[in-house]
Amino acid sequence: MNMIDQFLWVIFPYMSLVIFIVGHIFRYRNDQFNWTAKSSEFIEKKQLMIGSLLFHLGIIPVIFGHISGLLIPKSWMHAFGVEDHIYHIGAVYIGGFFGVLTLLGMLILTARRFTLRNVRRLSSVSDMAVNVMLLVIVIMGMYATLVTNAVQPEFDYRETISVWFRGLFMFSPDASLMKDVPLSFKMHILMGFAIFVFWPFSRLVHVWSVPLNYINRRYILYRRHKSN
Template structure:
């Protein structure tokens, strides 16, 4: 194991997580007025609605699949009756299907941002980087699922990537676990951490802006000024 592996699988992940946390704190304290999704719906609506719908339908199951695959040990899955074959079917077909849906949505959104001249002019550099990076991350995930897993059927990421990932959060990183991981998985992971480092400085921060206060906010009442209307 060389210094590149040590940096890629120990230093770089922790660095990205640190930037993610510190960047959000800084942005929230000093740049709340720019904490926005910068919607371009008023310029073009059809592609935005279709792309956003597909992306959100796909990304939620994809995230849940990543949490299950990376966060839950294989032994725990076996204990509740999810054996190797059953898990593989779910990851390959269920995860693959929602991955394709996510990719289709991201492809539409990215194409819209690049090909629509007005939207492209209103887009910042960070907007274009985020769109391209998310598209690439999702593509590498789909590629790993359908291509790499078929080319290297004996590879099980739950025996390598999952253990490495959990050990990161236990502050016991083992870079050696990642040395023999297929390249497509490595690229998917590196770019995944990279998007976390970019997150606080882009429009992605709007993910945390869930308007929960609207549920308990009082209604705003509008009344017509009848006296003023009568004078006119």
């Protein structure tokens, strides 16, 4: 393996994760005031509601699908009675369905941010870049799932990408496993790690600001003031 492969599949992933962790710590300590994302709901609601709903309905199952496909070894699936054909149907059709929802949501949200003048004026360069990067990641993921898997049915990412990915967390990554991986999968992976680099310095940090404390917070009572 040459130095480019070593950088792309060993150095860059670790570098991305380090920047992701350290960047979040730095920003939280130095820029908590701007931690949350700017809301543009008061400018336009309909497209935001539809796009956000589609995106979140799609992205959550997609994330869980990625976790199971990358972290659970193929032999474990066989042990639980999940044969390759069944897994393939689930990954392509079920994963493809939720991928389409995610893609539609991202298309609506990206078009909204770029085409509506007031929303665009409220957006920073970082906001625009995040939308474009996420859209490209989703497009490449859909292309890899629906097109590459159909054109190269013999390729099984669980024997290459998944093994390489698990090797990263065991500090024994094997870059040679990525040598014959189709280009669409490689681009999807590299863009995914690139978003990790960008994440701490963008509006994506608001993902960690889930207002769970609202669940147990007391109700706020409003009483009408009786004038004398």
